[in-house]
Amino acid sequence: MKDIQLHDKTFEIYLPETEIAEIVQKIADEINNSGIENPLFIAVLNGSFLFAADVMRKITIPNSEISFIKLSSYEGTETTGKVNELIGLNQGLKGRNIIILEDIIDTGNTLEKLNEIILNKEVASLKIATLLYKPEAYTKEITIDFIGKSIPNKFVVGYGLDYDEIGRNLPHIYKLKN
Numbered sequence: 001m002k003d004i005q006l007h008d009k010t011f012e013i014y015l016p017e018t019e020i021a022e023i024v025q026k027i028a029d030e031i032n033n034s035g036i037e038n039p040l041f042i043a044v045l046n047g048s049f050l051f052a053a054d055v056m057r058k059i060t061i062p063n064s065e066i067s068f069i070k071l072s073s074y075e076g077t078e079t080t081g082k083v084n085e086l087i088g089l090n091q092g093l094k095g096r097n098i099i100i101l102e103d104i105i106d107t108g109n110t111l112e113k114l115n116e117i118i119l120n121k122e123v124a125s126l127k128i129a130t131l132l133y134k135p136e137a138y139t140k141e142i143t144i145d146f147i148g149k150s151i152p153n154k155f156v157v158g159y160g161l162d163y164d165e166i167g168r169n170l171p172h173i174y175k176l177k178n
Contacts, residue, residue, distance in 0.1 A: 004174060006163045011174035015149070020131075020159055020173060023148040024051065027129055028058035030146050031099065036127065038063040040096045042118070044110065045070040046168065047103035050160040051131045055101060067091060069117075071110050093121035099146075102130040103160050106153065108140030115142055132156065132173075 003012050015023075031039075039061060043052035045068050056066055098118055105111055111128065118126055129146035136153040157163045158170030167174070 003177060004167075004170070006157060006167050009163060010177040011157055011163075011167075012177045013172045014151075014154075014156060014175035015159075015173040017159070017171040021054075023131060024054045025058060027131070027146050027148050028055050031055070031127075031129060032058075032060050034127070034145075036061065036097050036099065036125070038097060039065070039099045040091075040093070041066040041099045041101055042114075043068050043101045044103070044114065047160045047162065048101050048131075050168075051103050052101045055129070069114070071113060093118060093123050095122065095124050097125045097127075098123050099127045099129055102128065104132040104134070104156070105130045105144060106134040106137040108138050108142060111142055111144075112140050131159075 003010050005011075039059075041052065041056065041059075041064065043049065043066060052066065052068075056064070100111075100114055100118070102111065105128075115126070127145040128142065129148075130144055131148040133144060133147045133150045134153045135150050155163070155176040156173050157167040157176075158173045160168050161173065162168045
């Protein structure tokens with residue numbers, strides 16, 4: 001497998017784009033079959049933009065909408081532990097069925113902040129969908145409704161995920177090489 005160099009780190013392919021496509025289809029199928037009506041998907045920028053676009057193309061639920069929120073908690077390969085809201089939601093959420101689209105859930109700090117922001121808006125329901133989930137790192141009690149793939153607590157990049165803002169354009173997901 002081909003290694004790549006990003007800044008000062010070397011990465012190797014972990015999930016090829018064909019497997020990513022299968023995971024996205026699985027999540028879309030689960031959401032389509034969940035019984036949720038008129039959902040508003042909220043994609044968490046920047047990381048989830050590719051995942052959100054791919055999922056939305058496969059959603060068959062009538063009257064589905066999408067919006068975006070930008071939160072940040074990472075510097076380099078480490079979480080800062082503090083989540084900052086950089087771009088907020090600008091539409092009414094009251095009474096809506098919300099599905100958050102996340103690229104990856106590790107500690108759950110970002111998810112906790114989102115939960116706080118969204119549940120304060122008196123939504124009808126809140127579901128969480130994530131492409132990748134790190135159960136070893138997860139420290140919160142918030143239910144994750146749609147999990148694409150559970151992975152070890154290793155740093156990954158590609159398909160929207162970044163290392164110091166680069167690597168998002170890679171078609172595969174790469175893991176940090178030892």
